[in-house]
Amino acid sequence: MTDVALITGTSSGMGLHAAVHLARSGLHVVATMRDVTRADALRAAAAEAGVEVEVRALDVVDHAAAADLVAALEAEHGGIDVLVNNAGRGSVSTAEQLSMEQVRDQLEVNYLAPVNLTKLVLPGMRERGRGRILTVTSVGGAVGQPFADAYCGSKFAVEGFMQSLAVVAERFGVRVSVIEPAAVASDFVQNVQRPDAGGPYASLLDAYIARSTEAFSRAQSAESAGAAIADAVLAEEYRFRWQASEGATAFVGVSLADTDGSRVLGFTRPWIAQG
Numbered sequence: 537m538t539d540v541a542l543i544t545g546t547s548s549g550m551g552l553h554a555a556v557h558l559a560r561s562g563l564h565v566v567a568t569m570r571d572v573t574r575a576d577a578l579r580a581a582a583a584e585a586g587v588e589v590e591v592r593a594l595d596v597v598d599h600a601a602a603a604d605l606v607a608a609l610e611a612e613h614g615g616i617d618v619l620v621n622n623a624g625r626g627s628v629s630t631a632e633q634l635s636m637e638q639v640r641d642q643l644e645v646n647y648l649a650p651v652n653l654t655k656l657v658l659p660g661m662r663e664r665g666r667g668r669i670l671t672v673t674s675v676g677g678a679v680g681q682p683f684a685d686a687y688c689g690s691k692f693a694v695e696g697f698m699q700s701l702a703v704v705a706e707r708f709g710v711r712v713s714v715i716e717p718a719a720v721a722s723d724f725v726q727n728v729q730r731p732d733a734g735g736p737y738a739s740l741l742d743a744y745i746a747r748s749t750e751a752f753s754r755a756q757s758a759e760s761a762g763a764a765i766a767d768a769v770l771a772e773e774y775r776f777r778w779q780a781s782e783g784a785t786a787f788v789g790v791s792l793a794d795t796d797g798s799r800v801l802g803f804t805r806p807w808i809a810q811g
Contacts, residue, residue, distance in 0.1 A: 538564045540613045541769070542606075544596050544653070545623030546589075547574040550672070550720055550780075552581060553762025554620060559587035561770055563618065566609060568594035596623045596649035606656040615664055618769055619657045621650035621671040621694075627686045628741070633731040639686045646690035651697055658710065665709040670769050671698050673714045675779075678788040679800055682808045683737075683744050702776050715768050717780035718787050719748075719755035740808040747807045756781045 541558050545551040546567035555567040559582060567578055567589045575591045582589045594605055609616055625645040627638060650671050661667025676684055677691035695714050702712040731741070764780040779785040791800050 538562065539617040540564045540566065540609065540615065541618035541620065542566045542568070542609065542616050542653075542657070543618075543620035543622055544568050544594060544649075546578055546591075547571070548577060549758045550717065550761035550765060551620075551622040552578045553759045554622065554765040555589050555762075556581050556585050556587065557763050557766035558618070558620075558769060559589050560585050561766060564613065565589045566592055566616075568592045568596075568605070568623075570595045596653065597644045599649075599652045602649075602653055603656055606653070610660055615660050616657045617661075617667055619653060619667075619669045620765065620769060621653055621669070622765070623649065624672065624674075626684075628683050628745070629686065629731045630683050630737055630741075631685050633735070633737065634686055639689075642686040642690040643693070646687070647693045647697070650694050654698075654701070654712075658705070661710045662705075662708040667710040668769055669698075669705070669710065669712045670765065670778075671695075671714045672765060673716050675716050675718045675784050675787040677714065677716055679791045679804070681804055683741055699776060706774075711774050713768060713774075713776050713778060715765055715778040715780055716784055716788055717756065717761045717764070718784040719751045720761045720780070721752065721755040721758055743808045756783070 541563045543551060543555050543558070543565060546555045547569040555565050555578060559565040569575060569591070570593070572591055572593045578589060578591065592605060594601060596602065606616065623645065625642065627642050629638065654669055657667065657669065671694055673691045673695050676688040677695040680688045680692070698712050698714050705712045761780045764778070768778040779788060790803050794800050
């Protein structure tokens, strides 16, 4: 029987390419997005690759809709073998500039939605004694960054949840992992929430935006990042933490070996240097 993979956030970017790569590898891919009228790019990429994907509508913050979708897929396909939590949203603001609504929005999309979908697919995977859950986090899930307070907070949270779950899930044959891309050329940057201009943080934010713009000019391609996601899903080797590129590996290494926090702060302070 063909393995079934459910992946979120596939209308563009690395989610689109991950869906196509997984389908090319022989999985039956259920690719979800909030607005299925935006599925043309995915369908075109799948057709070019000579594969098909099943497109379904899903707003990941609608937990009831997610439950209905998982139940329907289990009834139609006999189970979900792979879950890729890819949908995400960014925010550029420091603490004072953030409304609590913006903080909750980041948590809803980047933390609570993956947690909910993971909970929904786990019973079936556990009962069948097999399954893979891969959550696309970010280098921002390991390295806190200026003006990414809410975003990095949500990514740290989902990494902590998944790492805690991993050792329990593996006792039932379910592999839980995260993958951390660095800058990826996609619509993600255009969709990032930003504060209004002006105020006491304006010059620091300008420096950060300039640094980020330069970093994204050298960004990993969405296709390359999508392939890395698919490779992590399909790997025989089990690892909890993957990165989508060598640059991402170097980036998160700054934090993972930083027992007192000084390396990360020294690394990120120049990002908001003025002049």
